[in-house]
Amino acid sequence: MTSAVIPPQTTSAVAMIRTLGLIAALCGFIIVSAYQGTYDAVRENKRIAVERAVFKVIPTARSIVEYVASPAGEIVKVGAGGTAAVSGAVKFYAGYDKDNKLAGIAVEGVAKGYSDNVRILFAYDPAAQTVSGFGVVTSRETPGIGDKILVDKNFLANFPLEAKLTADLKKLANAIVTVKHGSKTNPWEIDAITGATITSRAVGRAINDAAQLLLPRIVPHLSALKEKP
Amino acid sequence: MTIEIRSAPHIKGTRSVEQIMRHVVWSLMPICAFFVFQYGLSALLSLLVVTVSCLLTERFFVRQGGQSGDIGDFSAIITGLLLALSLPPGFPLWMGAVAGIVAIALGKALFGGIGFNVFNPALIGRAFVQAAFPQAIASYTPSFMPGRFYEFIPSSMTIPLMQPVSVVAWLQDRQFDALAGATPLAKWKFEGVLANADELLTSLSGHMAVGPSPVLILVCGAYLAFRRFLDWRIPAAILGSAGLTAWMLFALNDVRFPNPFFMLFSGGLILGAVYMATDMATSPVTPKGMWVYGALIGLLTVIIRYYSGLPEGVMYAILIANAATPLIEKITQPTPFGKGVLSNFGRQKKGASYPLHSGYISREDAGAVTPKKRFLFNKPKQPPKE
Amino acid sequence: MNASTTExxxxxxxxxxxxxxxxxxxxxxxxxxxxxxxxxxxxSMGLATTFVLTCSCVLVSLLRKLIPKEVRIATYIVIIATFVTVVDYLIQAISLALYDALGAFIQLIVVNCIILGRAEAHASKNPLLPTLINALGMSAGFTLGLFALGAVREILGAGTFFGIALFGADFQPWVVMVLPPGGFFVLGAWLLIFAAIARRKNARPLSSPAQGVR
Structure with missing residues (x-):
């Protein structure tokens, strides 16, 4: 039936380009329509994922607003229209409770763990000047060992963790450090998990790095963030 | 008279595999007995369960066919005993059984049975449970507990597939803190506490969570070496190279690194050096190769202990050296007599490479001709076809 | 084209x-x-591959007379990459958690040799219907294979099946099973089982030589 014998001849370059162009156009059309078709759903999914992560670390929050803090110390709301990217600006989320009062600030931190970067989202409580809790965004730590940071009771008892700024609001009064299990003496120290020291240290470093960078930019403007805009 | 026609070898030693293995098992008996004396009923049951699971797995695979060896050659018993000795005494029994099955199935049967395995089966089993149950395998309990002969360590009796029963309450009941169960190596690595020499040597004093007694292993190993059931070069090379490396590091910085004595007599180094590294199928057969092999194990052990996240490195050191064994054998082939560098010096390769006796007349000198091959003269042409 | 249903x-x-x-x-x-x-x-990985394999093979089969044989591989890759991009967007739209779990391996479907192999060996030579059936069969086989691996690794590695705990809270997870070595162990075990069954199955037709042997 399908015995249309193709003669063993070489195709001309023009024909090749014509066919390839046609197929490329067809494929381009398919990709664009898939992109258009899923655009809204993907955006919505991303928003829900961020919201869920923030609500997890700030349990009292009911709505969130995304901001960026520029190196100059300005805080700009990231609206639906999108803001012009400022170089060096750091993103953070302000969580508001049901009365539209500021419930906490969620910041993302990254540090090298045992097998890859550990990305965490931690909540800063402006009233108490503490880190009230954290959640893992991505981690490839060894299951059963490194992922204990989310379930180990002794480790979770480290929070709230003191994160006071110095009087001139330039940096943390005491850098957040992870110490060996059982040797925590100060409220800004993190008591590591035995056997998962490297992951525990990564959490401490991630919080410290992000807090050192971001808190001096945010804290002077806290009054502007108090109410949901 | 019957004439047996077969290929070489025609002259065999009087020793059989079964005989060697039986002697190794006998020599392990005092070590096992002391292990049971240290840890009581749990250790006895652990030895039994692991060995039985090894034997049953061996039986299954031998029955399936395609395997060399048979169940009666004692090798599975050695695997089981060594595996149990290298596990914590309170290791849940079901995990011990898993280790035994994996040791024989993955470590031995898949390669074709006894003599074909590339890695030491007991260590394969241990490596598997180390990767699968990292917490259970690191939880030792103190030795010489009062009442160890009529009660089990609670974690031994864990229901299959379940997490080990916690021993914290059981230890507190007996006025031990939860950290009493750390091995000397773990104590050194994580707390910086060095154990005393007498504790390490006899493991009689205190409630140190140590493995089987190193002195006893050395004595039993010396017996085997004396009877030539194992080659003394391998343990000597391992202990020598580990001791030397540890001593050099100790001389460089005696605060950071422990003394070489601690290095040698803590953890499973002695057991590994005497019984595991000397496994005949997985270690080199050339004398020079044995030295290289042993030195590699000793060096790797010290490096893993000092510079990795693990407190103990003997197991991985031996497995790596097992993998390197074929290469070591290849590069340490002994030179046949007369084929050495000196005898070839300044001489053409052609002709006899061995010194000729003056009275010897070579075939060429005598003008001899090689007769044509006639061996197949009477060979039947083709089987008649139907 | 009078292939019967059994064929x-x-x-x-x-x-x-x-x-x-x-x-x-x-x-x-x-x-x-x-x-x-x-x-x-x-x-989900199996289903994503199914989608890409089936769509690419159908398109390749439809265009098979149009595609010059000098540039056929380039064409196949363009077609496969298109559907991988589509499936990438689809999974993002369905569930971001799943998208994160599958990670870079969604994009890597494009270099999955099964798909290019089917396009080259089968779809480029056969009309639509046999191509569709062959592609569906292949992807079903691949999906089942992945599922067999995933089920064993989840049951041993986490004590759950589709997220439902099977053994209660005290289950001891076999950590090695969710690590890469566990993948090799389970794959090896399945290969062993498959080879054993296939050998046993092949042993029977030998006694009755009427059965066609490929």
Whole structure:
């Protein structure tokens, strides 16, 4: 039936380009329509994922607003229209409770763990000047060992963790450090998990790095963030 | 008279595999007995369960066919005993059984049975449970507990597939803190506490969570070496190279690194050096190769202990050296007599490479001709076809 | 084209059993080892591959007379990459958690040799219907293979099946099973089982030589 014998001849370059162009156009059309078709759903999914992560670390929050803090110390709301990217600006989320009062600030931190970067989202409580809790965004730590940071009771008892700024609001009064299990003496120290020291240290470093960078930019403007805009 | 026609070898030693293995098992008996004396009923049951699971797995695979060896050659018993000795005494029994099955199935049967395995089966089993149950395998309990002969360590009796029963309450009941169960190596690595020499040597004093007694292993190993059931070069090379490396590091910085004595007599180094590294199928057969092999194990052990996240490195050191064994054998082939560098010096390769006796007349000198091959003269042409 | 239903069914079963891409041809091992830590991940990876394989083969089959043979590989890759991009967007739209779990392996479907192999060996030479059946059979075989891996690894590695705890809270997870070595162990065990069954099955037709042997 399908015995249309193709003669063993070489195709001309023009024909090749014509066919390839046609197929490329067809494929381009398919990709664009898939992109258009899923655009809204993907955006919505991303928003829900961020919201869920923030609500997890700030349990009292009911709505969130995304901001960026520029190196100059300005805080700009990231609206639906999108803001012009400022170089060096750091993103953070302000969580508001049901009365539209500021419930906490969620910041993302990254540090090298045992097998890859550990990305965490931690909540800063402006009233108490503490880190009230954290959640893992991505981690490839060894299951059963490194992922204990989310379930180990002794480790979770480290929070709230003191994160006071110095009087001139330039940096943390005491850098957040992870110490060996059982040797925590100060409220800004993190008591590591035995056997998962490297992951525990990564959490401490991630919080410290992000807090050192971001808190001096945010804290002077806290009054502007108090109410949901 | 019957004439047996077969290929070489025609002259065999009087020793059989079964005989060697039986002697190794006998020599392990005092070590096992002391292990049971240290840890009581749990250790006895652990030895039994692991060995039985090894034997049953061996039986299954031998029955399936395609395997060399048979169940009666004692090798599975050695695997089981060594595996149990290298596990914590309170290791849940079901995990011990898993280790035994994996040791024989993955470590031995898949390669074709006894003599074909590339890695030491007991260590394969241990490596598997180390990767699968990292917490259970690191939880030792103190030795010489009062009442160890009529009660089990609670974690031994864990229901299959379940997490080990916690021993914290059981230890507190007996006025031990939860950290009493750390091995000397773990104590050194994580707390910086060095154990005393007498504790390490006899493991009689205190409630140190140590493995089987190193002195006893050395004595039993010396017996085997004396009877030539194992080659003394391998343990000597391992202990020598580990001791030397540890001593050099100790001389460089005696605060950071422990003394070489601690290095040698803590953890499973002695057991590994005497019984595991000397496994005949997985270690080199050339004398020079044995030295290289042993030195590699000793060096790797010290490096893993000092510079990795693990407190103990003997197991991985031996497995790596097992993998390197074929290469070591290849590069340490002994030179046949007369084929050495000196005898070839300044001489053409052609002709006899061995010194000729003056009275010897070579075939060429005598003008001899090689007769044509006639061996197949009477060979039947083709089987008649139907 | 008067293939009977049984022949089509045979064509379909070929991908599942005799030429199973994972357990017989041992192709596409990269996703098979990397994403099969749970049954859900394995199944969704299998479905994503099914989508790409089926769509690409159908398109290749439709365009087979148009595609110049000098540039056929380039064309196949463009077509496959298109559908991988589509499936990438689709999974993002369905669930971001799943998208994160599968990670880079969604994009890596494009280099999965099963798909290019089917396009080159089958779809480019056959009309639409046999191509569709063959592609569906192959992807069903691949999906089943991934699922077999993922189910065992999830049950042993986490004590759950599709996220439902099977053994209660005290289950001891076999950590090694969710690590890459566990993938190799389970794949090896399945290969062993498949080879044993296939050998036993092949042993029978030998006694009755009427059965056709490929």
């Amino acid at each position: 089509r069914w045979d064509e379909f079963m070929e991908g599942i059993w005799r030429q199973n891409p994972l357990f017989v041809m041992v192709l596409g091992l990269c996703p098979a080892l990397a994403v099969t830590v749970s049954a859900v991940n394995a199944l």
